Amino acid sequence: MTAYLLKRLVIGVATLVVASVVVFLMLEVVPGDPARLMLGMNASDAQVELLREQMGLNQPLLIRYLDWARGLLSLDFGKSYTYSVPVLDLIEERMVVSLPLAIIALTLSTLIAIPVGVFAAARRGKAADTIAMATAQVGVAMPNFWFALLLVYIFAVWLRLVPAGGFPGWSAGTWPALKALILPAFALALPQAAILSRVTRAALVEVLGEDYIRTARAKGMPMRAVLWRHALRNAMIPVLTIMGLQFAFLLAGTIIIENVFYLPGLGRLVFQAITQRDLIVVQSVVMLLVATVVVVNLLVDLSYALVDPRLRSRR
Structure with missing residues (x-):
């Protein structure tokens, strides 16, 4: 290890x-x-x-x-030409929006995708499986910005349950800040959940064909216990890989969503820096995102050994 x-x-x-x-x-x-x-x-x-x-x-x-x-x-990223402040200050200011947004979106994606993937795998080849995966395929094909605009129209303009955009800041209170992140989080989470559910289903279908699964079923173990206690854990390696990639994407790839909802996050900072030709900011933020991807991938690699003890003995 x-x-x-x-x-x-x-x-x-x-x-x-x-x-x-x-x-x-x-x-x-x-x-x-x-x-x-x-x-x-x-x-x-x-x-x-x-x-x-x-x-x-x-x-x-x-x-x-x-x-x-x-x-x-030494965490000295230089000074922004446009804003005349250290780039690190800009990153810290925007990270308090992008990081919670990415965490909430990944949590929602996981809570939706895992049960859907397990549900579809347990009903492989049946109508429920076909409907679930067809719905997931629609989610994969759906552009984030179109889905975001649809959510704004339904929940902000029509039902008026949440704000259509903007971010009041955490100083305004936890609930107002979280309320402003709900729609962007769902706009990011549902397409990612569609991808993750398909990966979960595919991994589970492969594991369910293993000998030890048939042995557990032959001993009378309920299908629910087989799925959640044995099959899912052994199918988690590809799922964890996709989750790690999704977190990096959710942190770095929110340029469109943050502009749709007028959120002052990292994505919007990069967009503004590009349009204002502030190359120092672009360079620093890109390097920070690269470092984040490397760290997340390292954590995912370590999680493999925690999920599957056989990998610890091999290495």
């Missing part, structure tokens, strides 16, 4: 190093002068030169990368 953990840590660190090089070179492959892009074509040469000096663009490439990497290790 220790060797397995060390191996995964080394892979994670190597991935972060390679990713940092790629993300840093984003500024180098952008056509034109990054400082000119950020200031606009109407900026004077003196303004461009001043910004180049502030960003360290006058230094050699290797020196700039090492300085930037050193800043990342």
